[in-house]
Amino acid sequence: MPDSQISIEDTRHVATLARLSLDESKLQKFTGQLQNILKYVDKIRQLDTAGVEPMAHALPLQNVLREDVVEPSLTVEEVLQNAPETDGPFFKVPKIIGGDEDSAG
Amino acid sequence: MSERICKSFKILVGMEIHVQLATKSKMFTGAANGFGGEPNTQVDPVVLGLPGTLPVMNKKAVEYSIKVGLALGCQIARQCKWDRKSYYYPDLPKNYQISQYDLPLCSTGMYDLILKDGRVKSIRIRRAHLEEDAGKLMHEAPGGYAIDWSIVDLNRAGTPLLEIVTEPDFESGEEVAAFGQELQKIVQYLGVSEAQMQMGHMRFEPNINVHITDQNGIVHKTAITEIKNLNSFSVLQRATDYEAQRQIRQWQDTGSLGKKSTYGWDEVHGRTFHQRDKEEANEYRYFPDPDLVPVHVDDLWLSNLKLEIGELPTARRKRYVEVLGLKEKDAAILATDRETGDFFEAVLAGGAPAPRASTLMEALRELANDTGQSVSKLGVSPQRIAEIAKLVTDNKIAASKEIAKKIVSALVEKDAPAEETAKQLGLLQSSDTGEVDAAIDALLATNPPAMADYQGGKQAALGSLVGMVMKSVRGLNPKLVQEGLKKRLG
Numbered sequence: 001m002p003d004s005q006i007s008i009e010d011t012r013h014v015a016t017l018a019r020l021s022l023d024e025s026k027l028q029k030f031t032g033q034l035q036n037i038l039k040y041v042d043k044i045r046q047l048d049t050a051g052v053e054p055m056a057h058a059l060p061l062q063n064v065l066r067e068d069v070v071e072p073s074l075t076v077e078e079v080l081q082n083a084p085e086t087d088g089p090f091f092k093v094p095k096i097i098g099g100d101e102d103s104a105g
Numbered sequence: 106m107s108e109r110i111c112k113s114f115k116i117l118v119g120m121e122i123h124v125q126l127a128t129k130s131k132m133f134t135g136a137a138n139g140f141g142g143e144p145n146t147q148v149d150p151v152v153l154g155l156p157g158t159l160p161v162m163n164k165k166a167v168e169y170s171i172k173v174g175l176a177l178g179c180q181i182a183r184q185c186k187w188d189r190k191s192y193y194y195p196d197l198p199k200n201y202q203i204s205q206y207d208l209p210l211c212s213t214g215m216y217d218l219i220l221k222d223g224r225v226k227s228i229r230i231r232r233a234h235l236e237e238d239a240g241k242l243m244h245e246a247p248g249g250y251a252i253d254w255s256i257v258d259l260n261r262a263g264t265p266l267l268e269i270v271t272e273p274d275f276e277s278g279e280e281v282a283a284f285g286q287e288l289q290k291i292v293q294y295l296g297v298s299e300a301q302m303q304m305g306h307m308r309f310e311p312n313i314n315v316h317i318t319d320q321n322g323i324v325h326k327t328a329i330t331e332i333k334n335l336n337s338f339s340v341l342q343r344a345t346d347y348e349a350q351r352q353i354r355q356w357q358d359t360g361s362l363g364k365k366s367t368y369g370w371d372e373v374h375g376r377t378f379h380q381r382d383k384e385e386a387n388e389y390r391y392f393p394d395p396d397l398v399p400v401h402v403d404d405l406w407l408s409n410l411k412l413e414i415g416e417l418p419t420a421r422r423k424r425y426v427e428v429l430g431l432k433e434k435d436a437a438i439l440a441t442d443r444e445t446g447d448f449f450e451a452v453l454a455g456g457a458p459a460p461r462a463s464t465l466m467e468a469l470r471e472l473a474n475d476t477g478q479s480v481s482k483l484g485v486s487p488q489r490i491a492e493i494a495k496l497v498t499d500n501k502i503a504a505s506k507e508i509a510k511k512i513v514s515a516l517v518e519k520d521a522p523a524e525e526t527a528k529q530l531g532l533l534q535s536s537d538t539g540e541v542d543a544a545i546d547a548l549l550a551t552n553p554p555a556m557a558d559y560q561g562g563k564q565a566a567l568g569s570l571v572g573m574v575m576k577s578v579r580g581l582n583p584k585l586v587q588e589g590l591k592k593r594l595g
Contacts, residue, residue: 017191017388017390057186057395057397057399058395061398062400062401064161064398065161065163065164065400066135066162069130069135070129070135070136071134071136072135073136073137073147073148074148076143076144076146079259087252087256088144089144090144090243091145091195091256091257092254092255093254093255093256094195094254095253095254096195096242096255
């Protein structure tokens with residue numbers, strides 16, 4: 001879809017998803033910048049890419065794998081040293097109410 | 106308002122299953138992947154997502170996933186990549202989870218599930234992809250003390266998870282649970298996961314909806330609900346059935362088809378409960394992870410993995426029934442785990458006929474269960490078991506499971522040729538016809554009525570005569586006794 005339009009609301013929404021708090025002037029500025037990026041992508045879209053292998057990475061590399069070997073972990077003190085708050089050997093975070101036990105899935 | 110009558114209904118369930126892979130180290134770094142460590146002791150800079158760190162794929166995790174994919178009849182992607190799934194939660198240090206979005210490692214599989222009644226049901230597998238797990242978020246202190254905050258242990262963060270997604274091909278809680286159990290056997294057989302339910306190595310999320318046909322033949326489709334995080338087969342079965350019935354009741358009572366939403370399971374009351382609606386599309390802003398390069402699976406790698414897998418449980422079970430002529434039930438037990446199957450194969454290789462080897466395996470299993478061991482750990486070699494089978498074939502011992510168990514028990518204590526052990530235990534049968542004849546003579550001399558019965562036409566009397574001869578002299582070969590009696594009595 002060429003000529004993608006982006007509104008201030010879109011920018012606000014994306015900022016919320018990224019946990020960014022932006023004032024009105026920043027929202028204006030970023031909306032313009034995002035618009036430019038989308039315009040650039042629209043230009044790329046005009047190319048005929050039928051038969052071109054999708055590229056997931058800019059480097060001509062694949063299969064960078066490591067053997068399944070255990071290496072030392074940090075000490076608990078090191079793990080927690082940048083934490084704003086701790087509770088014994090744990091990171092301490094604001095109470096999560098009504099959430100799932102864990103987030104993965 | 107007209108009455109709503111559910112004339113018939115069809116339950117449709119698809120499943121998402123998370124399997125914790127039993128690699129030694131984490132998915133993208135060398136920190137240990139193990140349960141039960143002290144909090145935050147299996148954490149390194151990559152797990153923490155510290156600036157400047159780079160993830161590197163664990164080859165084993167990729168291989169384990171491919172093996173499961175092959176076992177589920179999936180296509181293995183020759184080229185796959187890694188994507189970032191972005192969201193904020195305190196158990197996710199990087200604020201994104203590395204996962205696979207549009208190019209999963211395994212896709213479009215098919216698995217033939219054998220149901221309790223013997224029917225075979227083909228379950229389509231949509232995909233299986235590899236991702237990293239999150240850490241553990243807890244709302245009470247260890248020991249169950251209330252706290253006013255939450256605490257995070259990152260030991261589990263970054264451990265490899267395989268997420269398997271099926272098509273909605275299940276029609277009951279029973280089918281769903283049967284598949285769960287089958288999958289547990291498969292991953293254990295492949296050695297890719299311990300798959301201990303109580304340890305949370307497998308987590309199930311059934312997606313359920315119902316097609317209800319009303320009294321006018323109109324079909325009403327309820328909205329799909331997902332039950333999160335079930336980790337026992339019993340709960341999986343009950344929760345699925347409960348949720349399907351709840352949707353039907355809801356339609357009957359209110360006419361509502363419900364909303365796409367997430368439910369939890371309340372074990373205390375045995376019911377599902379609403380957690381949240383899933384109206385809004387997921388906004389995870391997936392994009393390719395620039396820190397990781399694609400994985401290319403070539404023919405050689407794939408065929409090596411196939412070789413490592415060898416024969417899968419289903420194929421083994423099928424062969425035991427179709428080629429070896431074993432009963433379905435026995436074949437299933439023998440093929441369940443690799444060790445038992447391999448042991449059985451070794452007994453066969455030792456020359457034992459399949460049905461006898463199967464009976465002997467049953468004897469071994471009973472002994473192993475008594476001591477809480479596995480058959481292969483009892484300490485008796487397959488060769489010795491094959492020797493016992495030969496003793497039976499040669500009529501040197503009776504074809505009895507109990508006798509086999511006595512010999513095996515003695516062999517567990519002290520390894521020796523099976524025949525020698527059987528002899529020491531006095532279990533060898535005499536095949537000396539002179540001895541047999543003497544015993545028959547002695548019995549017939551003291552028991553003319555039974556002889557008369559038989560000669561008078563009572564065939565059944567022969568059996569009791571054989572029994573009496575066997576009792577009178579220990580260790581005679583029953584076959585020879587029977588033949589001898591027949592000859593004597595004409």
